[in-house]
Amino acid sequence: MVRELADGVWHIDLSGTNAYLVADDALTLVDTGMPWHADTIATAVADAGYAVSDIDRVLLTHYDLDHVGGLPRLKGLDATVYAGERDADLVTGREKPSVFDQKGAFQRLTGLLTAPPSARVEPVRDGDTVGSFTAYHTPGHTPGHVAYVSEQLGVAFLGDLVRESGGDLEPSPWYLSHDTDDVRASIRDLADRAPDFDIACIGHGTPLLEGGRDALRRLA
Template sequence: MATEIADGVWRIECRGVNAYLVFDDVPTLVDAGTPWDEETIRRGLDEAGVEVSSIGRVLLTHYDLDHIGTLAALAPDLDAPVRAYRFDAQLLRGARSPPLGNHKGLIQRLGGLLTDLPDLDVVDVRDGEAIGSFTAYHTPGHTPGHVAYVSEELGIGLLGDLVSESDSDLSPSGWLISYDTDAVAASVRDLAERASPFEVACVGHGDPLASGGSEALVALAARI
Protein backbone atom coordinates (compact mmCIF):
# COMPACT_ATOMS: atom_id res chain seq x y z
CA MET A 1 0.00 0.00 0.00
CA ALA A 2 1.29 3.44 -0.96
CA THR A 3 0.19 6.67 0.70
CA GLU A 4 1.16 10.21 -0.30
CA ILE A 5 2.27 11.74 3.00
CA ALA A 6 3.34 15.08 1.53
CA ASP A 7 3.46 16.61 -1.92
CA GLY A 8 5.52 14.21 -4.03
CA VAL A 9 6.45 11.97 -1.10
CA TRP A 10 4.95 8.48 -0.94
CA ARG A 11 5.23 5.94 1.86
CA ILE A 12 5.24 2.29 0.78
CA GLU A 13 4.33 0.08 3.74
CA CYS A 14 6.25 -3.17 3.62
CA ARG A 15 6.55 -6.00 6.16
CA GLY A 16 7.22 -4.03 9.32
CA VAL A 17 9.33 -1.43 7.51
CA ASN A 18 8.83 1.57 5.25
CA ALA A 19 10.20 2.34 1.83
CA TYR A 20 9.59 5.73 0.22
CA LEU A 21 9.22 7.21 -3.23
CA VAL A 22 10.23 10.86 -3.59
CA PHE A 23 9.67 12.91 -6.72
CA ASP A 24 12.91 14.88 -6.70
CA ASP A 25 14.84 15.83 -9.85
CA VAL A 26 14.28 12.16 -10.73
CA PRO A 27 11.89 9.64 -9.14
CA THR A 28 13.87 8.37 -6.17
CA LEU A 29 13.28 5.10 -4.29
CA VAL A 30 14.41 5.26 -0.68
CA ASP A 31 15.24 1.82 0.75
CA ALA A 32 13.61 -1.30 -0.60
CA GLY A 33 11.85 -3.42 2.01
CA THR A 34 12.42 -7.08 2.86
CA PRO A 35 13.11 -9.93 0.42
CA TRP A 36 9.39 -10.73 0.55
CA ASP A 37 8.18 -7.26 -0.45
CA GLU A 38 8.74 -7.26 -4.21
CA GLU A 39 5.05 -7.20 -5.08
CA THR A 40 4.39 -4.58 -2.40
CA ILE A 41 7.10 -2.30 -3.82
CA ARG A 42 5.96 -2.79 -7.40
CA ARG A 43 2.32 -2.20 -6.48
CA GLY A 44 3.22 0.86 -4.41
CA LEU A 45 5.18 2.40 -7.25
CA ASP A 46 2.29 1.70 -9.59
CA GLU A 47 -0.15 3.40 -7.19
CA ALA A 48 2.12 6.45 -7.21
CA GLY A 49 2.16 6.40 -11.02
CA VAL A 50 5.74 5.23 -11.51
CA GLU A 51 7.16 2.12 -13.17
CA VAL A 52 10.26 0.44 -11.76
CA SER A 53 12.10 1.32 -14.98
CA SER A 54 11.38 5.02 -14.38
CA ILE A 55 13.24 5.15 -11.05
CA GLY A 56 16.23 7.43 -11.48
CA ARG A 57 18.13 6.56 -8.30
CA VAL A 58 17.92 4.53 -5.12
CA LEU A 59 18.96 6.19 -1.87
CA LEU A 60 19.92 3.53 0.66
CA THR A 61 20.00 4.61 4.29
CA HIS A 62 21.85 1.43 5.27
CA TYR A 63 22.49 -2.23 4.63
CA ASP A 64 20.00 -4.47 6.43
CA LEU A 65 17.77 -7.27 5.20
CA ASP A 66 14.66 -5.11 5.56
CA HIS A 67 16.10 -2.19 3.61
CA ILE A 68 17.85 -3.88 0.67
CA GLY A 69 15.56 -6.91 0.40
CA THR A 70 13.86 -6.34 -2.95
CA LEU A 71 16.76 -4.77 -4.86
CA ALA A 72 17.88 -8.02 -6.45
CA ALA A 73 14.32 -8.86 -7.53
CA LEU A 74 13.78 -5.37 -8.95
CA ALA A 75 17.15 -5.33 -10.72
CA PRO A 76 15.96 -6.76 -14.06
CA ASP A 77 13.72 -3.70 -14.50
CA LEU A 78 15.68 -1.19 -12.41
CA ASP A 79 18.34 0.76 -14.28
CA ALA A 80 19.44 3.20 -11.61
CA PRO A 81 22.44 3.65 -9.32
CA VAL A 82 22.14 2.68 -5.66
CA ARG A 83 23.72 5.28 -3.39
CA ALA A 84 25.10 3.97 -0.08
CA TYR A 85 27.80 5.01 2.39
CA ARG A 86 31.19 3.28 2.22
CA PHE A 87 30.97 0.40 4.74
CA ASP A 88 27.40 -0.50 3.85
CA ALA A 89 28.11 -0.05 0.13
CA GLN A 90 30.87 -2.64 0.44
CA LEU A 91 28.44 -5.04 2.09
CA LEU A 92 25.95 -4.48 -0.72
CA ARG A 93 28.62 -5.17 -3.35
CA GLY A 94 29.72 -8.32 -1.52
CA ALA A 95 33.20 -6.81 -1.11
CA ARG A 96 33.18 -7.45 2.65
CA SER A 97 31.14 -9.37 5.21
CA PRO A 98 29.54 -8.11 8.41
CA PRO A 99 31.90 -8.60 11.36
CA LEU A 100 31.27 -11.61 13.58
CA GLY A 101 32.67 -9.74 16.57
CA ASN A 102 29.65 -7.45 16.78
CA HIS A 103 26.16 -8.72 17.70
CA LYS A 104 24.51 -6.67 14.96
CA GLY A 105 27.11 -7.90 12.48
CA LEU A 106 26.13 -11.45 13.36
CA ILE A 107 22.45 -10.59 12.78
CA GLN A 108 23.40 -9.18 9.38
CA ARG A 109 25.33 -12.35 8.53
CA LEU A 110 22.25 -14.43 9.29
CA GLY A 111 20.09 -12.04 7.28
CA GLY A 112 22.48 -12.38 4.38
CA LEU A 113 21.50 -16.03 4.06
CA LEU A 114 18.04 -14.82 3.04
CA THR A 115 19.11 -11.91 0.85
CA ASP A 116 20.45 -11.87 -2.70
CA LEU A 117 22.85 -9.08 -3.60
CA PRO A 118 21.61 -6.97 -6.53
CA ASP A 119 23.29 -6.75 -9.89
CA LEU A 120 23.20 -2.97 -9.78
CA ASP A 121 25.69 -0.11 -9.82
CA VAL A 122 26.44 0.73 -6.17
CA VAL A 123 27.93 4.21 -5.82
CA ASP A 124 29.54 5.46 -2.61
CA VAL A 125 27.98 8.44 -0.85
CA ARG A 126 30.17 11.10 0.77
CA ASP A 127 29.24 12.99 3.91
CA GLY A 128 27.87 16.38 2.90
CA GLU A 129 27.37 15.34 -0.73
CA ALA A 130 24.46 16.85 -2.68
CA ILE A 131 22.33 14.23 -4.42
CA GLY A 132 19.47 15.88 -6.26
CA SER A 133 17.96 18.26 -3.71
CA PHE A 134 19.19 16.11 -0.81
CA THR A 135 22.30 16.46 1.32
CA ALA A 136 23.77 13.23 2.68
CA TYR A 137 24.79 13.02 6.34
CA HIS A 138 26.84 10.10 7.63
CA THR A 139 25.01 8.94 10.77
CA PRO A 140 26.80 5.80 12.02
CA GLY A 141 25.68 3.68 14.94
CA HIS A 142 22.76 1.60 13.72
CA THR A 143 25.25 0.43 11.10
CA PRO A 144 28.73 1.82 10.37
CA GLY A 145 27.56 3.18 7.03
CA HIS A 146 24.15 4.49 8.00
CA VAL A 147 23.32 7.76 6.25
CA ALA A 148 20.42 10.21 6.47
CA TYR A 149 19.34 12.48 3.62
CA VAL A 150 17.77 15.90 4.10
CA SER A 151 16.19 18.12 1.44
CA GLU A 152 15.64 21.71 2.52
CA GLU A 153 13.90 22.36 -0.80
CA LEU A 154 11.36 19.58 -0.29
CA GLY A 155 11.25 19.83 3.51
CA ILE A 156 12.03 16.14 3.97
CA GLY A 157 14.37 14.20 6.25
CA LEU A 158 15.01 10.57 5.29
CA LEU A 159 16.16 9.21 8.64
CA GLY A 160 16.22 5.45 8.04
CA ASP A 161 16.79 3.51 11.26
CA LEU A 162 18.78 6.20 13.07
CA VAL A 163 15.49 6.74 14.88
CA SER A 164 12.08 5.09 15.04
CA GLU A 165 8.62 6.55 15.66
CA SER A 166 6.07 5.67 18.32
CA ASP A 167 3.10 7.80 19.42
CA SER A 168 4.33 10.69 17.24
CA ASP A 169 7.66 10.73 19.09
CA LEU A 170 11.15 9.74 17.95
CA SER A 171 13.45 7.27 19.74
CA PRO A 172 17.07 6.38 18.95
CA SER A 173 17.99 3.01 17.49
CA GLY A 174 18.28 0.51 20.36
CA TRP A 175 21.11 -1.80 21.43
CA LEU A 176 19.82 -5.03 19.89
CA ILE A 177 19.63 -3.63 16.37
CA SER A 178 22.64 -1.29 16.51
CA TYR A 179 26.38 -1.68 16.16
CA ASP A 180 27.04 1.09 18.69
CA THR A 181 24.38 3.00 20.65
CA ASP A 182 26.86 5.67 21.76
CA ALA A 183 27.50 6.38 18.08
CA VAL A 184 23.72 6.46 17.48
CA ALA A 185 23.30 9.16 20.12
CA ALA A 186 26.21 11.15 18.73
CA SER A 187 24.75 10.88 15.22
CA VAL A 188 21.32 12.09 16.39
CA ARG A 189 22.92 15.14 18.00
CA ASP A 190 25.15 15.79 14.99
CA LEU A 191 22.30 15.54 12.51
CA ALA A 192 20.08 17.79 14.63
CA GLU A 193 22.86 20.41 14.64
CA ARG A 194 23.99 20.16 11.03
CA ALA A 195 20.89 19.47 8.96
CA SER A 196 18.67 22.09 7.39
CA PRO A 197 15.15 22.35 8.83
CA PHE A 198 12.59 19.86 7.51
CA GLU A 199 8.94 19.21 8.19
CA VAL A 200 8.49 15.58 7.10
CA ALA A 201 10.51 12.93 8.97
CA CYS A 202 10.56 9.66 7.02
CA VAL A 203 11.53 6.80 9.36
CA GLY A 204 12.20 3.17 8.62
CA HIS A 205 10.00 1.89 11.42
CA GLY A 206 6.83 3.53 12.70
CA ASP A 207 4.80 6.25 11.06
CA PRO A 208 6.46 9.17 9.32
CA LEU A 209 5.97 12.57 10.91
CA ALA A 210 4.06 14.77 8.47
CA SER A 211 5.13 17.95 10.29
CA GLY A 212 7.57 19.10 12.93
CA GLY A 213 10.31 16.68 11.86
CA SER A 214 13.26 18.90 12.75
CA GLU A 215 11.72 19.87 16.06
CA ALA A 216 11.20 16.23 17.00
CA LEU A 217 14.82 15.41 16.11
CA VAL A 218 16.15 18.36 18.10
CA ALA A 219 14.01 17.37 21.09
CA LEU A 220 15.38 13.84 20.92
CA ALA A 221 18.96 15.13 20.70
CA ALA A 222 18.40 17.22 23.82
CA ARG A 223 17.26 14.29 25.95
CA ILE A 224 19.76 11.57 25.02
Protein backbone atom coordinates in the same frame (compact mmCIF):
# COMPACT_ATOMS: atom_id res chain seq x y z
CA MET B 1 0.05 0.50 1.22
CA VAL B 2 1.10 3.76 -0.50
CA ARG B 3 0.24 7.21 0.83
CA GLU B 4 1.28 10.61 -0.47
CA LEU B 5 2.85 12.54 2.42
CA ALA B 6 3.44 15.72 0.42
CA ASP B 7 3.52 16.69 -3.22
CA GLY B 8 5.72 14.06 -4.87
CA VAL B 9 6.64 12.17 -1.68
CA TRP B 10 5.04 8.78 -1.00
CA HIS B 11 5.24 6.42 1.97
CA ILE B 12 5.25 2.72 1.05
CA ASP B 13 4.05 0.80 4.10
CA LEU B 14 5.59 -2.66 4.07
CA SER B 15 3.98 -3.84 7.33
CA GLY B 16 6.81 -3.45 9.80
CA THR B 17 9.29 -1.53 7.70
CA ASN B 18 9.02 1.41 5.31
CA ALA B 19 10.18 2.45 1.88
CA TYR B 20 9.59 5.80 0.18
CA LEU B 21 9.22 7.17 -3.33
CA VAL B 22 10.11 10.72 -4.33
CA ALA B 23 9.37 12.44 -7.64
CA ASP B 24 11.85 15.31 -7.66
CA ASP B 25 14.49 16.04 -10.29
CA ALA B 26 14.52 12.25 -10.73
CA LEU B 27 12.32 9.42 -9.50
CA THR B 28 13.93 8.15 -6.32
CA LEU B 29 13.23 5.06 -4.24
CA VAL B 30 14.44 5.19 -0.65
CA ASP B 31 15.15 1.72 0.81
CA THR B 32 13.71 -1.50 -0.59
CA GLY B 33 12.31 -3.61 2.26
CA MET B 34 12.68 -7.37 2.61
CA PRO B 35 13.27 -9.74 -0.34
CA TRP B 36 9.58 -10.63 -0.41
CA HIS B 37 8.53 -6.97 -0.56
CA ALA B 38 9.65 -6.39 -4.15
CA ASP B 39 6.21 -7.06 -5.67
CA THR B 40 4.54 -4.86 -3.05
CA ILE B 41 6.93 -2.03 -3.88
CA ALA B 42 6.27 -2.46 -7.60
CA THR B 43 2.53 -2.24 -6.98
CA ALA B 44 2.97 0.86 -4.81
CA VAL B 45 5.10 2.54 -7.47
CA ALA B 46 2.35 1.79 -10.00
CA ASP B 47 -0.29 3.23 -7.64
CA ALA B 48 1.77 6.43 -7.51
CA GLY B 49 1.60 6.60 -11.30
CA TYR B 50 4.98 5.16 -12.26
CA ALA B 51 6.69 1.88 -13.13
CA VAL B 52 9.78 0.33 -11.55
CA SER B 53 11.61 1.01 -14.83
CA ASP B 54 10.97 4.75 -14.27
CA ILE B 55 13.06 4.78 -11.08
CA ASP B 56 16.27 6.71 -11.71
CA ARG B 57 18.05 6.09 -8.41
CA VAL B 58 17.81 4.22 -5.15
CA LEU B 59 18.98 5.75 -1.88
CA LEU B 60 19.83 3.18 0.79
CA THR B 61 20.03 4.42 4.35
CA HIS B 62 22.01 1.36 5.45
CA TYR B 63 22.81 -2.29 4.98
CA ASP B 64 20.21 -4.45 6.72
CA LEU B 65 17.98 -7.11 5.19
CA ASP B 66 14.79 -5.08 5.74
CA HIS B 67 16.25 -2.14 3.81
CA VAL B 68 18.23 -3.77 0.99
CA GLY B 69 16.54 -7.16 0.62
CA GLY B 70 14.09 -6.15 -2.10
CA LEU B 71 16.74 -4.49 -4.28
CA PRO B 72 17.86 -7.46 -6.41
CA ARG B 73 14.26 -8.61 -6.90
CA LEU B 74 12.80 -5.39 -8.33
CA LYS B 75 12.10 -6.48 -11.91
CA GLY B 76 12.85 -3.83 -14.50
CA LEU B 77 14.95 -1.67 -12.18
CA ASP B 78 17.76 0.10 -14.01
CA ALA B 79 18.98 2.69 -11.57
CA THR B 80 22.10 3.79 -9.75
CA VAL B 81 22.12 2.76 -6.10
CA TYR B 82 23.62 5.02 -3.44
CA ALA B 83 24.76 3.77 -0.02
CA GLY B 84 26.94 5.06 2.78
CA GLU B 85 30.66 4.64 2.17
CA ARG B 86 31.12 2.10 4.96
CA ASP B 87 28.05 0.04 3.99
CA ALA B 88 28.41 0.15 0.19
CA ASP B 89 30.77 -2.84 -0.03
CA LEU B 90 28.36 -4.85 2.10
CA VAL B 91 25.56 -4.07 -0.34
CA THR B 92 27.66 -5.22 -3.30
CA GLY B 93 28.93 -8.30 -1.48
CA ARG B 94 32.57 -7.26 -1.84
CA GLU B 95 32.80 -7.38 1.95
CA LYS B 96 31.02 -9.40 4.60
CA PRO B 97 29.81 -8.06 7.95
CA SER B 98 32.05 -8.79 10.91
CA VAL B 99 31.12 -11.79 13.01
CA PHE B 100 32.85 -10.31 16.04
CA ASP B 101 30.05 -7.98 17.09
CA GLN B 102 26.34 -8.46 17.67
CA LYS B 103 25.20 -6.37 14.71
CA GLY B 104 27.61 -7.83 12.20
CA ALA B 105 26.83 -11.41 13.18
CA PHE B 106 23.11 -10.72 12.71
CA GLN B 107 23.74 -9.09 9.32
CA ARG B 108 25.90 -12.03 8.23
CA LEU B 109 23.10 -14.45 9.11
CA THR B 110 20.25 -12.50 7.51
CA GLY B 111 22.38 -11.77 4.46
CA LEU B 112 21.93 -15.39 3.47
CA LEU B 113 18.35 -14.49 2.49
CA THR B 114 19.31 -12.05 -0.26
CA ALA B 115 21.92 -11.45 -2.94
CA PRO B 116 23.94 -8.47 -4.14
CA PRO B 117 22.17 -6.33 -6.74
CA SER B 118 23.26 -6.19 -10.35
CA ALA B 119 22.91 -2.40 -10.30
CA ARG B 120 25.89 -0.07 -9.90
CA VAL B 121 26.37 0.95 -6.27
CA GLU B 122 27.91 4.37 -5.58
CA PRO B 123 29.30 5.12 -2.11
CA VAL B 124 28.20 8.42 -0.56
CA ARG B 125 30.16 10.38 2.00
CA ASP B 126 29.08 12.90 4.58
CA GLY B 127 28.05 16.09 2.80
CA ASP B 128 27.65 14.54 -0.65
CA THR B 129 24.60 15.63 -2.61
CA VAL B 130 22.37 13.45 -4.76
CA GLY B 131 19.78 15.57 -6.50
CA SER B 132 18.17 17.74 -3.82
CA PHE B 133 19.33 15.39 -1.06
CA THR B 134 22.33 15.93 1.19
CA ALA B 135 23.82 12.82 2.76
CA TYR B 136 24.70 12.87 6.46
CA HIS B 137 26.87 10.09 7.83
CA THR B 138 24.96 8.95 10.93
CA PRO B 139 26.76 5.84 12.25
CA GLY B 140 25.48 3.82 15.15
CA HIS B 141 22.73 1.57 13.90
CA THR B 142 25.30 0.45 11.32
CA PRO B 143 28.79 1.88 10.75
CA GLY B 144 27.81 3.26 7.35
CA HIS B 145 24.30 4.48 8.13
CA VAL B 146 23.29 7.60 6.18
CA ALA B 147 20.39 10.02 6.52
CA TYR B 148 19.25 11.99 3.48
CA VAL B 149 17.76 15.45 3.90
CA SER B 150 16.19 17.60 1.19
CA GLU B 151 15.84 21.21 2.27
CA GLN B 152 13.98 21.89 -0.98
CA LEU B 153 11.32 19.28 -0.20
CA GLY B 154 11.34 19.79 3.58
CA VAL B 155 11.79 16.07 4.14
CA ALA B 156 14.38 13.87 5.86
CA PHE B 157 14.87 10.15 5.41
CA LEU B 158 16.28 9.02 8.73
CA GLY B 159 16.43 5.27 8.19
CA ASP B 160 16.96 3.40 11.45
CA LEU B 161 18.90 6.10 13.27
CA VAL B 162 15.58 6.71 15.03
CA ARG B 163 12.15 5.15 15.07
CA GLU B 164 8.69 6.55 15.73
CA SER B 165 6.74 5.68 18.86
CA GLY B 166 3.56 7.45 19.94
CA GLY B 167 4.21 10.38 17.62
CA ASP B 168 7.73 11.00 18.94
CA LEU B 169 11.16 9.84 17.85
CA GLU B 170 13.32 7.47 19.86
CA PRO B 171 16.85 6.18 19.25
CA SER B 172 17.67 2.93 17.53
CA PRO B 173 17.54 0.37 20.39
CA TRP B 174 20.74 -1.21 21.68
CA TYR B 175 19.84 -4.72 20.58
CA LEU B 176 19.60 -3.60 16.93
CA SER B 177 22.55 -1.21 16.93
CA HIS B 178 26.23 -1.54 16.18
CA ASP B 179 27.15 1.17 18.73
CA THR B 180 24.62 3.00 20.90
CA ASP B 181 27.12 5.75 21.80
CA ASP B 182 27.44 6.48 18.09
CA VAL B 183 23.65 6.46 17.74
CA ARG B 184 23.34 9.19 20.37
CA ALA B 185 26.21 11.21 18.89
CA SER B 186 24.70 10.95 15.40
CA ILE B 187 21.30 12.13 16.61
CA ARG B 188 22.88 15.21 18.20
CA ASP B 189 25.05 15.88 15.17
CA LEU B 190 22.19 15.60 12.68
CA ALA B 191 19.93 17.77 14.83
CA ASP B 192 22.66 20.43 14.81
CA ARG B 193 23.64 20.29 11.15
CA ALA B 194 20.55 19.43 9.15
CA PRO B 195 18.44 22.19 7.62
CA ASP B 196 14.85 22.57 8.75
CA PHE B 197 12.45 19.86 7.64
CA ASP B 198 8.83 19.13 8.47
CA ILE B 199 8.48 15.52 7.32
CA ALA B 200 10.54 12.88 9.13
CA CYS B 201 10.54 9.57 7.27
CA ILE B 202 11.78 6.70 9.40
CA GLY B 203 12.44 3.06 8.72
CA HIS B 204 10.01 1.82 11.36
CA GLY B 205 6.89 3.54 12.59
CA THR B 206 4.65 6.26 11.19
CA PRO B 207 6.28 9.20 9.39
CA LEU B 208 5.95 12.57 11.11
CA LEU B 209 4.21 15.03 8.80
CA GLU B 210 5.13 18.23 10.63
CA GLY B 211 7.76 19.43 13.06
CA GLY B 212 10.24 16.72 12.06
CA ARG B 213 13.39 18.61 12.92
CA ASP B 214 11.85 19.86 16.17
CA ALA B 215 11.15 16.24 17.14
CA LEU B 216 14.76 15.33 16.35
CA ARG B 217 16.03 18.25 18.42
CA ARG B 218 13.86 17.24 21.38
CA LEU B 219 15.33 13.77 21.20
CA ALA B 220 18.85 15.17 20.94
